[in-house]
Amino acid sequence: MITLNNVTFAYSKKKEVFSNLNLTLQPGSIYGLLGKNGAGKTTLLKMMCGLATPSSGSCTTLGEKAASKNPSLMRELFFLPEEFYMSDMRISKFVSLNAPFYPEFDIKQFHRYLAEFEISPDNSLRSLSYGEKKKVMIGFGIATNTRLLLFDEPTNGLDIPSKRLFRRIMASIANENRCIIISTHQVRDLESLIDHLLIVHNNRILLDENVESITQKLCFKTVQTVSNDKEIIYSESSLKGHNILLNNVNSEDSQLDMELLFNGVQHCPEKINQIFNLN
Amino acid sequence: MNNIFSIKRFALLVRKQWLENYLLYIGSFIVLMAFDFFILYQSNSWDLNNQGYYAHFDTLPTFIISFGVSAAFILLAYFRTINTHTKQLAYFTQPTSTLEKLAAIFLFMVPVMLIAFGAALSISIPVMHSMYDTFHHTTSPLFSKYEISTMKEAILVILTMQSLILLGMHTFKRHAIVKISIAIIILFILFFYALPGLTFNWILPIEGFRSCSYDTIDFLKNHEYGQMVYKGIPYLPSYLIYVCWFVLYFKIKEKQL
Numbered sequence: 001m002i003t004l005n006n007v008t009f010a011y012s013k014k015k016e017v018f019s020n021l022n023l024t025l026q027p028g029s030i031y032g033l034l035g036k037n038g039a040g041k042t043t044l045l046k047m048m049c050g051l052a053t054p055s056s057g058s059c060t061t062l063g064e065k066a067a068s069k070n071p072s073l074m075r076e077l078f079f080l081p082e083e084f085y086m087s088d089m090r091i092s093k094f095v096s097l098n099a100p101f102y103p104e105f106d107i108k109q110f111h112r113y114l115a116e117f118e119i120s121p122d123n124s125l126r127s128l129s130y131g132e133k134k135k136v137m138i139g140f141g142i143a144t145n146t147r148l149l150l151f152d153e154p155t156n157g158l159d160i161p162s163k164r165l166f167r168r169i170m171a172s173i174a175n176e177n178r179c180i181i182i183s184t185h186q187v188r189d190l191e192s193l194i195d196h197l198l199i200v201h202n203n204r205i206l207l208d209e210n211v212e213s214i215t216q217k218l219c220f221k222t223v224q225t226v227s228n229d230k231e232i233i234y235s236e237s238s239l240k241g242h243n244i245l246l247n248n249v250n251s252e253d254s255q256l257d258m259e260l261l262f263n264g265v266q267h268c269p270e271k272i273n274q275i276f277n278l279n
Numbered sequence: 280m281n282n283i284f285s286i287k288r289f290a291l292l293v294r295k296q297w298l299e300n301y302l303l304y305i306g307s308f309i310v311l312m313a314f315d316f317f318i319l320y321q322s323n324s325w326d327l328n329n330q331g332y333y334a335h336f337d338t339l340p341t342f343i344i345s346f347g348v349s350a351a352f353i354l355l356a357y358f359r360t361i362n363t364h365t366k367q368l369a370y371f372t373q374p375t376s377t378l379e380k381l382a383a384i385f386l387f388m389v390p391v392m393l394i395a396f397g398a399a400l401s402i403s404i405p406v407m408h409s410m411y412d413t414f415h416h417t418t419s420p421l422f423s424k425y426e427i428s429t430m431k432e433a434i435l436v437i438l439t440m441q442s443l444i445l446l447g448m449h450t451f452k453r454h455a456i457v458k459i460s461i462a463i464i465i466l467f468i469l470f471f472y473a474l475p476g477l478t479f480n481w482i483l484p485i486e487g488f489r490s491c492s493y494d495t496i497d498f499l500k501n502h503e504y505g506q507m508v509y510k511g512i513p514y515l516p517s518y519l520i521y522v523c524w525f526v527l528y529f530k531i532k533e534k535q536l
Contacts, residue, residue, distance in 0.1 A: 049372060051536040069532075070282040075374035085365035087299050097295045101288070101374045 001027045001148065001179045002048055007057035009043060017043050019203040020057070027147070028176040029210070032194030033183040034262050039200040041183040042082070045150045048181070049079045062147060075102055077148040078141040082156060086133055088126040091119070095140065104145035113139030116165055131157040138166065142173055149180045155189040167193045187258035197258070199265050206265050209276055211256055217275050219248040220257040233271045234264035247275060282376055289379045296383055300356045307352035308395050315345050315403035323407050338404055339426050343433045349396040350441045353388055358448065367536055377532040385524070388441060435520070442523035449530035466519070 002025040010016040017040040025031060035041045046052040047059050050069040059066040064073045086094060091114070099105040114121055117135040125133060134157050141149060155163050170193055174180060184190055197214065199207040209217075218233070224241040226232065235244040243257060245264040265272050297304070318341045361367050370380075404421060412418060422430070440463065447459030 046536060051368070051371060051534075053533070053535060067533075068282075069371065069377075071285070071288060071374045071376050071379075072280040072282055074372060079368070079372050081365065081368050083365050085363065085369045089299075093298070097298055100291050 001025055001062060003058075003060045004047070004054075005058045005060075007047070007054040007059055009040075009047065009052065009054045016203060018054075021204060023198070023205055023208065025179055025181065027179045028174075029179060029196045030170065030174055030194050031179070031181040031196045031198055032187075032190060032258070033181055033198045033200065034185075034187065034258070035183075035200035036266070040203075041200055042152055044200065045079065045152055045181065045183055048148075049074070049077055049150060051079075076146050077150065078102075078144045078146045079150040080137050080141050080152060080154060082153040084133075084137055086125045086137070088124070090124050091121045091136055094125060094136075095121075098140070099144075102144040102146065106143050106145060109145075110139050110143035113142060113169060116169070117162060129157075131159060131162070134158060135162060138169075142169060147178055149178070151180070151182045153184055153186070154182060155184065155186045163189050187262060191256065191258050194258070197261070199262060201266060201269065206269050207261075207272060207276065213276075214261065215248075215254060215256050216251070217248055218254075218261065219246040219250075219252045220244075220254045220260055221246065233275075234260070234267050236260065236263060247271075284376060284378045284382070288375050289382055292373070292375050292379055292383045293386060296360070296387065300359065303352075303356050303359070304391075304395070307349070307356070308399065311345060311349055311352070311396065311399045312403065314348060315341060315399050316407070318344065319403055319407040323411055338408075338422065339429060341404075342400065342426075342430050343437075345400065346396055346433060346437050349392050349399075350437050353392045354441060354444055357384060357387065357445070361448065364536065367534075371534055371536060377528060380531055381524070381528050384445070384527075388445070389438065439520045439523070442520050442527070446523045446527050446530065449527060449534065 002023070004021055004023040007018055007021040007023075008016070009018045009021075033041050033044065043052055047054060048061050048066055050061070050066040050073070053059075053067040062073055062076050064070055066073070089097075095107065095110065099107065099110075111121060114136070117132075117139060119128070119132055119135055119139075123132075125136070128136065134154070138151075138154060141151070155166060158166060167190065170180065170182075182190060182194065194211065196210045197207055198205055207214075221244050222238070222240050222242065223244055226235050226242050226244060229246065231247040231249055233245045233247060235242050237243075243260045245257075245260050248254075319338070322341065359366075361370055373380075375383075408421060443463055443466070444459050447455055447462060451458045
């Protein structure tokens with residue numbers, strides 16, 4: 001669905017964001033894109049929808065060169081940036097102006113999401129808070145029924161019930177033809193939703209694995225004392241004791257702790273590379 | 280699927296642009312009308328109070344200034360569409376082709392603006408003109424030949440400036456207005472001083488211009504009046520307008536955010 005082949009991207013000569021990046025994203029998954037501030041998450045999303053062009057290499061989205069920004073491509077993807085713009089108008093008017101560009105847009109579906117988020121379609125966008133506007137955009141984006149959804153920090157600004165609702169809606173729309181990519185720092189919000197993790201660090205993808213494979217190869221535990229176990233990759237203290245990330249040599253079942261994994265990957269990239277046989 | 284140009288998508292884009300900005304467009308038209316009436320009324324009052332000091336009702340300055348104001352208003356409306364990063368993200372992720380975007384910009388920048396400007400003047404000038412003629416018991420034409428030829432040139436100059444500013448908006452990421460102004464000054468110097476100077480071996484600076492137009496420069500040198508007529512493509516700044524719109528297409532196509 002999305003292929004990045006030897007992609008190098010730089011905003012200036014001094015600031016290279018990606019270097020010879022190779023990545024393939026398949027439909028049927030909800031990808032979680034993690035990385036520190038400035039790691040290039042948003043740039044990667046922009047590249048996928050043609051808003052940033054690699055200085056070398058190629059980025060192909062839905063079989064088309066992303067940089068072409070052809071209507072045939074753009075109507076099959078919806079990009080929700082972290083900061084977005086909505087004109088001051090009624091929600092119904094916003095929909096009537098934007099929805100016709102998306103052939104699969106479903107107005108009933110959109111109204112259902114609005115009702116779930118407790119927003120009236122007759123509201124003026126001017127009167128809505130940032131979080132409410134975000135709910136409208138999320139509902140609109142999902143109701144476009146595009147094959148590719150790119151969400152940059154979608155849960156920022158959402159209240160706690162809305163985050164839960166967001167997870168439920170996203171889980172309900174995932175299907176084998178659709179690819180959803182969510183860039184986020186709020187790993188706790190989306191831990192149960194994401195089924196494939198991409199971690200961006202220092203110009204490259206440090207981890208590109210599905211959750212099942214991660215929990216097969218790594219074990220996440222909370223212990224009171226940290227032993228000198230050579231299988232421990234990373235540990236950090238918490239109120240409950242110590243959270244540890246281990247090489248899962250004993251094939252233990254554990255629940256993925258995305259925050260711990262992210263911190264482990266940042267601190268010990270070589271060990272993770274070894275386990276997942278990454279270059 | 281047609282990725283070059285679709286009438287349906289173009290119509291949707293024009294509808295969207297109109298409905299998002301119609302208050303500004305209508306407001307601008309009202310301001311323009313008021314401006315025309317005000318300027319013409321002032322000019323008329325001057326004529327009447329000075330017992331017809333001017334031989335003919337003077338519409339030229341009103342025409343040029345109000346055309347400039349119209350062009351500025353329509354540029355402002357477009358600037359509002361793309362003046363922030365978030366607006367640009369919304370604009371450039373719209374499922375429309377580059378040609379459709381360019382055609383929609385052109386539609387509002389040139390035909391719609393000309394129609395609105397023409398409508399405002401068509402109402403104000405005849406009204407004020409008839410007041411003048413009634414007072415002086417004269418029947419004079421609305422525009423003299425000189426006025427018509429100057430108006431044509433003013434339209435070309437302002438549309439060229441407009442296309443340069445549009446191009447600048449899509450070229451410069453920061454301090455666009457300052458950079459566009461510098462670019463326009465450089466182009467002015469290039470076309471009206473440097474190129475004729477180099478071509479005709481004038482020793483710069485020339486003492487002064489009496490008037491400049493697209494293909495003719497009246498100049499003063501050694502206290503003598505002369506005229507130079509441009510011939511050939513490189514010396515015709517009127518081509519600039521086509522170049523700007525052509526380059527604008529690629530600027531939109533290759534826009535990076």
